[in-house]
Amino acid sequence: MIQTFRVRKLFATDLHEYRAHLLRLDSHTRYSRFGSFVRDAFIESYVESSFRDDALVFGYVEDGLVRGAAEFRPYRGEHGQHAEVAFSVEDDWRRRGIGSSLFEKLIITARNRQTARLVMHCLPxxxxxxxxxxxxxxRIRLAPDERTGIIVNLNPTAMSLAQEATDDWRAFASAAMGIHRRVWGPRQLALDAEPRPRLSPP
Ligand SMILES: CC(C)(COP(=O)(O)OP(=O)(O)OC[C@H]1O[C@@H](n2cnc3c(N)ncnc32)[C@H](O)[C@@H]1OP(=O)(O)O)[C@@H](O)C(=O)NCCC(=O)NCCS
Structure with a gap:
């Protein structure tokens, strides 16, 4: 059972961990995720665009590492606001509900941005x-070399607005704790290991 609080919005400060997650994907998963066999150099430059403009990334974070992620990339389409989404869950973390938890967050996000079409592309x-x-x-649209999943007319509800606001607070707190641990954790441990100075002469 997935602890849903571990699925959260990622921030630019999580870029390093998001990149590391994508780099850990094996070649078959990279092929499924990007539609071609991409090299590390591609991922290195791709990830720089993931937190730009209105794009959002959600991640499943366990022990400080991103093990699954979903991207939300909005754009203006012919029917209004559209967004493309893409998923990646590391092999050993699949079939545990992570993809579903990420999808739930994307639906809330899409609702709150009044998304006329949410689309996801994958191989047949x-x-x-x-x-x-x-x-x-x-709805799955079939083409010879691609399948496209489409969800239409996602509108905000009181529940979706409240859920995203609550999630954002949790995500922010969790990201801040991660930064604190990264910056202060090892140093604090090192300080604890040092002999404490005596406060009074022997
Ligand atoms: C697609 C993907 C994101 C699913 O993630 P996941 O965490 O395993 O998904 P969940 O555990 O939430 O599974 C939800 C449902 O998806 C379906 N599903 C997941 N894996 C499946 C598989 N290997 N075969 C068939 N159905 C599967 C099932 O219906 C499952 O529900 P169930 O477990 O009740 O049967 C994951 O397999 C993945 O990252 N694949 C590689 C990258 C990719 O293909 N991305 C998509 C293109 S952008």
């Missing part, structure tokens, strides 16, 4: 992604 043989999308009532 990618049953996992298509089944996951169907769980969220996506």
């Amino acid at each position: 043989e990618n049953r996992a992604m298509q089944n996951l999308a169907r769980h969220f009532q996506a």
Whole structure:
């Protein structure tokens, strides 16, 4: 059972961990995620665009490491506001509900940005992604070399607005704690290991 609080919005300060997650993906997963066999250099430059403009990234964070992620990239489409989403869950973390938890966050995000079309592209043989999308009532459009999941007319509700506000506070607190641990953790441990100066002469 996935602890849902571990799925949170990632910030620019999480870029390093997000990059490390994408770099850990094996070649088959990279092919499923990006639609081609991408090298490390591609990921290095790709990840720089993930936190730009209105793009959002959600991650499943365990022991300070991002083990699963989903990107939300909005754009103006012919029917109004559209967004493209893409998922990646590391091999050993699959089939535990992480993809579903990430999808829930994307639906809330899409609702609150009044998204007329949420689209996800995958390869025809990618049953996992298509089944996951169907769980969220996506319509799957078939093309010879691609499948496109589409969810239409996502509008804000009182619940979706409240949920994102609450999630953002938790995400911010969790990211801040992560930074604190990274910056102060090792130093604090080192200080603790040093002999304490005597306060009075022997
Ligand atoms: C697609 C992906 C994100 C699913 O993540 P996940 O964390 O395993 O998903 P969940 O555990 O939440 O599974 C939810 C549902 O998806 C479907 N599903 C997941 N993996 C599946 C698989 N290997 N085969 C068939 N259906 C699968 C099932 O219906 C599952 O529900 P169930 O467990 O009740 O049967 C993951 O397999 C992945 O990262 N794949 C590589 C990258 C990729 O393909 N990205 C998509 C293109 S952007």
